[in-house]
Amino acid sequence: MDGFLFPGRCGGGLDELVLDVLLDGQPLPPDVPEQAYLVAEMLACLAGPAVPGELAGQAAARAAYARAAAWAGRGAAAGVRARLAAGAAAAVLGLGGAAAAFAGALPGPVQDLAHQMIGAPPAGRAPAGRAAAYLLCGEYERALAQGPASASADASQKLAMAAGGASKIGAWCAAAGRPGLGPAARSAGNPKPQPGNAKTAGQKPRGKARGQAGQESGGKATGQAGQESRGKATGQAGPAGQESRGKATRHAGQSGTRRAGP
Amino acid sequence: MAFACLFRDVQPALLRYLRVIAPEAAEDVAGEIWLQVVTGLAGFRGGEEAFRGWLFTIARHRAVDWGRSRARRRTVPLAQSGVAERLAAPDAADVALERMSTQAVLALVGALPRDQAEIIVLRVVAGLDAQVVARIVGKSPGAVRVAAHRGLRRLAEAVDRAGVTR
Numbered sequence A: 001m002d003g004f005l006f007p008g009r010c011g012g013g014l015d016e017l018v019l020d021v022l023l024d025g026q027p028l029p030p031d032v033p034e035q036a037y038l039v040a041e042m043l044a045c046l047a048g049p050a051v052p053g054e055l056a057g058q059a060a061a062r063a064a065y066a067r068a069a070a071w072a073g074r075g076a077a078a079g080v081r082a083r084l085a086a087g088a089a090a091a092v093l094g095l096g097g098a099a100a101a102f103a104g105a106l107p108g109p110v111q112d113l114a115h116q117m118i119g120a121p122p123a124g125r126a127p128a129g130r131a132a133a134y135l136l137c138g139e140y141e142r143a144l145a146q147g148p149a150s151a152s153a154d155a156s157q158k159l160a161m162a163a164g165g166a167s168k169i170g171a172w173c174a175a176a177g178r179p180g181l182g183p184a185a186r187s188a189g190n191p192k193p194q195p196g197n198a199k200t201a202g203q204k205p206r207g208k209a210r211g212q213a214g215q216e217s218g219g220k221a222t223g224q225a226g227q228e229s230r231g232k233a234t235g236q237a238g239p240a241g242q243e244s245r246g247k248a249t250r251h252a253g254q255s256g257t258r259r260a261g262p
Numbered sequence B: 001m002a003f004a005c006l007f008r009d010v011q012p013a014l015l016r017y018l019r020v021i022a023p024e025a026a027e028d029v030a031g032e033i034w035l036q037v038v039t040g041l042a043g044f045r046g047g048e049e050a051f052r053g054w055l056f057t058i059a060r061h062r063a064v065d066w067g068r069s070r071a072r073r074r075t076v077p078l079a080q081s082g083v084a085e086r087l088a089a090p091d092a093a094d095v096a097l098e099r100m101s102t103q104a105v106l107a108l109v110g111a112l113p114r115d116q117a118e119i120i121v122l123r124v125v126a127g128l129d130a131q132v133v134a135r136i137v138g139k140s141p142g143a144v145r146v147a148a149h150r151g152l153r154r155l156a157e158a159v160d161r162a163g164v165t166r
Helices: A016-024 A034-046 A058-075 A080-093 A097-102 A108-118 A129-146 A149-163 A166-175 A183-188 A252-257 B002-021 B023-041 B048-073 B078-085 B102-110 B114-125 B130-137 B141-161
Strands: none
Touching: A016 A034, A016 B114, A016 B141, A034 B102, A034 B114, A034 B141, A058 B002, A058 B023, A129 A149, A129 A166, A149 A166, B002 B023, B002 B048, B002 B102, B002 B114, B023 B048, B048 B130, B102 B114, B102 B141, B114 B130, B114 B141, B130 B141
């Protein structure tokens, strides 16, 4: 870039405190130079959602993960535990399984294996946090809206375990930020549509580049655990599995660093 | 499904980091990193923040290894070829507000001195705090802060010179 190595005007009036605020993604204080807003915009862009092509390599990585998870199962005592591990991996990696695992909602031995495999809470602990509940309720909503009846029955069972009873699902999900799952919604099979982005509580307003451009993350029960991947899983992140998720939009959460527009 | 979410959450940030520190081989190095990550994932006990710190630590090691093996294979002087192989010179005018894109800003950041560029990406894109970044890059937190500030000022200057306004 011409002249880039020769600083012209100094980075005009951006003092240390403003720069720290910019780095932390916090809202800018009043009376900062115009330049600060521009830099904030740039950083928000830099950390924006996935652009097409940035999700390539998922298939290869997922295949490697499935192999590693299966191996971890075999590493435990052979025989019954190995079979249980394969089943647990299938449960964990299938529809709602991971969300259920993190919510502590799997059956005891399966939960313990999820604890070993993916660091979910061990069996016997209370469901973990609103984020896991939000995910679990979201899975169920999507299953109701899209999936076969068996998927929603499955998700409903996991939710009932997490919420402490089928009759408590509505209130539990409402507390987690998904109020569309009261008994009327469930029996009608027609939940109110919820906003698509699963923003977990406490997430920074701007920050990690997340692949959330208009995505629906549910609906695909892949159940790849224990499956030996045939063909070439060489770990090269090729274009296989590239997922085009429609228009990449900017993170809504970044508005804190922008001034209200003209 | 947990893994797919994990991948989608992290891969864009990882690729952007690698484009800055291993520009010609970002996807390849990312593949190696995920292999290492999935191997260790079953035993990983921390939460999301710890996971990202761990992953980006691996990322830096892999990128350094790649840089060394590339240097060994090289037959032309490093300084010369490094400039030649740089990404096409970024144009600060591409960062005009109405055209601002992730790729354009990333190209500008990639043109910064390497330490400033990687620290900005780790702080801003990977969302890591200053202490964690300091550990990953092997500097003190104070030095990390200074480098990040210098980088941001340079970015501000670059768009200033290009006459970009909001």
